[in-house]
Amino acid sequence: MGFHDRAGGPEAARAVAGRMLAALAHRGPDGTGWCRHAGVTLAHCALTFVDPPRSRQPFVSASGAVALVFNGELYNHPELRRELRSLGITPRTGGDTEVLTELYERHGTAVLSRLRGMYAFAAHDARTGATVLARDPLGKKPLYYTRIPGGIAFASELTALLRHPDAPRAPDVRALADYLVLQAFPAPGSAVAGVHKVRPGGLVRYGNGVLTEEEHWRPRIGPPPGSGPPRAREAAARFEELLRTAVARRVTSTDRPLGVLLSGGLDSSVVAALAQRLSPGAPVPTFSAGFDDPDFDESDHARAVARHLGTDHRVVRVGGAELAEVVESEYACADEPLADPSLLPTRLVCRAAREHVRGVLTGDGADELLLGYRYFQAERTIAALLRVVPAPRLAAAARIAAGALPSRSGNLPASLALRRLARGLGAAPEHRFYLASAPFPPGALAGVLTGRALAALADHRPFAEVARLLDGQPDRLGSLQRAQLAVVAHFLRDVILTKADRGGMRSALELRSPFLDLDLVEYGNSLPDALKLRGLTGKYLLRRVARPWLPRATVRRTKQGFRAPLARLLRQELRPLLLDTLAAPALERGGLFDPVAVRALTDDHLSGRRDTSRGLWALLTYQLWYEGPGRAARPARPHPLALPEEIHRAP
Structure with missing residues (x-):
């Protein structure tokens, strides 16, 4: 600073x-x-x-x-x-x-x-x-x-x-509007x-x-001009070489031992396998979250990978009480609101890992680099369907199908996924991911913000950064490439990496991400879609490279996703905090959110009429920050650190 x-x-x-x-x-x-x-x-x-x-x-x-x-x-x-x-x-x-x-x-x-x-x-x-x-x-x-x-x-x-x-x-009201759509500032x-x-x-x-x-750098999607697509075998060999180098750079650049955040999914398992190969004399410490809710728990998969690799594995138990404790103890003094609830278990695992190491490797970035999210599978399917079915009819069919499916509180219920997907079917490919996952789509902001706040939103463009990054890209980017660039533009940079930095550094734990090594990223971005998403199988190249290192079940596993049981938390452990923080007097002090509209969202969720947890979570985390000791409206004056004498003689 x-x-x-x-x-x-x-x-x-x-x-x-x-x-x-x-x-x-x-x-x-x-x-x-x-x-x-x-x-x-x-x-x-x-x-x-x-x-x-x-x-x-x-x-x-x-x-x-x-x-x-x-x-x-x-x-x-x-x-x-x-x-x-x-x-x-x-x-x-x-x-x-x-x-x-x-x-x-x-x-x-x-x-x-x-x-x-x-x-x-x-x-x-x-x-x-x-x-x-x-x-x-x-x-x-x-x-x-x-x-x-x-x-x-x-x-x-x-x-x-x-x-x-x-x-x-x-407070910046225009940036707040971006946050309500994009989950981050x-x-x-x-x-x-x-x-x-x-x-x-x-x-x-x-x-x-x-x-x-x-x-000094911006992502570029697609092969360099004049180059032909590499063969799968050649691409796999080069990808493996770059990935090995990326892990080695992060492990050998320090004499301090590093651990691995091991979810049990493909990405972190590959990183753990390579890290363990670089440490043949001692088992690498690995850490995973064990959720009490079985719909969110991957700890058995993580244990299986740890046994296969021979790592020193620890499981951090994560229940509703532990997740609520993080919210109540940390969110009021958070650096900046972040509406990604997976920050909660990330904090718990990082806090536990810091008792053993001061740095860990993660699998962050592989899904964005190699089209691993199920959203990319959906995007490929949508692009094909939209060639023969008009967007309004497709959206209506998705909503009807969602209504016919049973509702449950699992990791990502199919009915909820379909409803979210229907939101973006008429939009540009680079907007669909955000419209499907937004706490509040742009058109819904008028229903939750006060008139005073809305007056500051003339010409509001939540996707301005996506448009900026698309400018100057190669001509004729396909819909999947446009979608990938958009996911990198905000979700990777402003959500995932903000979560990683905040989740670790609150405990002075550094997170290192080999898949985001610049050489690996630039090579991955240059590859054709077919080497990333083969049919509807994401991360094709990584699965091919990982076969000799991991159990077959891990290589073939479908991504589950690292999430917190947010809907249940808000109805149970966080219910008193939710009702108190989003009460009308608190919202009226800030003058940004309409108390009547917020009360309707709260009542709908707590009664079980509909799941409004994503919107409520965005409002709750913002209001906790705004009302907390570091709130923007008044300067906080903590006791200063006792600094030593100047450590260098300056000119």
């Missing part, structure tokens, strides 16, 4: 930095540091994996010209260190932060194309006075910023940024007006009073 402090003295800067760092203490228990560098204060909470005694941050280059704070890991830092040595530079540390700082001083933002890892960093160059904020291509690490008098302030979490006395605090927006996120694959540059935004 950091801020421009040209008008203040060192003691004032130190006090503000201490307040901001206090909100980030959970991310870095290994010590704090701060420095002032030519009018910019930088500060850091450490979670160290490489050379902790000498790699303290903020880090200042040997010349003193560049100061940098860095969140994440560069998995190719040994290769980059060799480059430094070839330039005649003798590194002072064995860490990745020095490598990034020295290369940035020499190459500026051009160095971003050579980084392989997850990162968000801020660099200040005293030679030019420019401050640059950059984020990795997929957005695994968060980075917020805002304009303040005399410059900018920035932090890894919104809660920390709001500790700066000049940070804005009013998509970059570059945030829950607070005037606060922005650096886009994944983006950078923000501030200098001479001017702030500009640039892009």
Whole structure:
């Protein structure tokens, strides 16, 4: 985190930095540091994996010209260190932060194309006075910023940024509307007006009073121009090579032992298999969630994989009481509302894993990279049907079929899935996923927001980022490719990866995702759909590669999905919290949600007339955040961290 402090003295800067760092203490228990560098204060909470005694941050280059704070890991830092040595530079540390700082001083933002890892960093160059904020291509690490008098302030979490006395605090109603549709606040927006996120694959540059935004990477779907489709055998060999390298990069870049979050599904099982092969002398620690509700429980599958691989496996029991405890203890002080309920079990598993390791590998990204969601199977079927059946007739048939199916509270009832699917049948392929899964489709916002809030939504475009990423893609993208790009645009970057970072870092546990290795992602994006979705079998290439490593049943398993029993939770364990938080007086204080409409949603769900849990959950998580100690409407003043003396002498 950091801020421009040209008008203040060192003691004032130190006090503000201490307040901001206090909100980030959970991310870095290994010590704090701060420095002032030519009018910019930088500060850091450490979670160290490489050379902790000498790699303290903020880090200042040997010349003193560049100061940098860095969140994440560069998995190719040994290769980059060799480059430094070839330039005649003798590194002072064995860490990745020095490598990034020295290369940035020499190459500026051009160095971003050579980084392989997850990162968000801020660099200040005293030679030019420019401050640059950059984020990795997929957005695994968060980075917020805002304009303040005399410059900018920035932090890894919104809660920390709001500790700066000049940070804005009013809710952003247009971003709230996006959240109600997309389950998260998509970059570059945030829950607070005037606060922005650096886009994944983006950078923000501030200098001479001017702030500009640039892009250093964006996803591209489809084969390179002039290339023919590879044969399945060749593609499998190359994919396996890249996947092995991706896992090895994450395991061998640190001497600290890593675990694996093992759901029992194909993706995390493949990662566990490769991690165990890299650790032949000791079993890799693996962790899974064991739900009390059998409709959500995959722990038997995870145990079977763990036995097959020989990992040191632990099952974290997850019941209604445990899930409710996470909501009641953490959501009021959450960094920013997130309406994905799978954050609840993720927090519980990460909390338990942190008792044994400080980093874990995950299977995140495989479904988006290789068309693993059942939604992609549905999209292929829809595209075929729409060629012969008009969209209104198909939607009507889906609704009739949904009404004929029995309703149950399982992981994803077929009747509910069909109703959701019917919402998007008349929409563009890149919108259908979101319309099917939205807590509130765009057309329903008028029924839940107050008139005052709706007045701020003229020309509201929740899919603006999807449209931006589609611009410049190859001509004639198929419907499946457009759908895949859209899922990456928000669901992967703003939901899945936000959940992973927040679920782990609340316990100072780092999550590493081999399937999101940039080299692997770019290769996967270049492959034809037939090597990802063969007929209606998703992740075809991964299943082919995984056959020698895993039980046959695991390779052939249909994806179940990692979800929480939300509908039941809201009717039982969370019922008192729901009724209290969404009561009319609380909603009237905020002035954003219509109390009458929210009461109708609540009554329908609690009575069992219809399942409105997704909408209620989005409203509940937002209202808990808004009414909590970090709410946007008033500045919180936690006790500041006691910072050490400046750890570097700045120019």
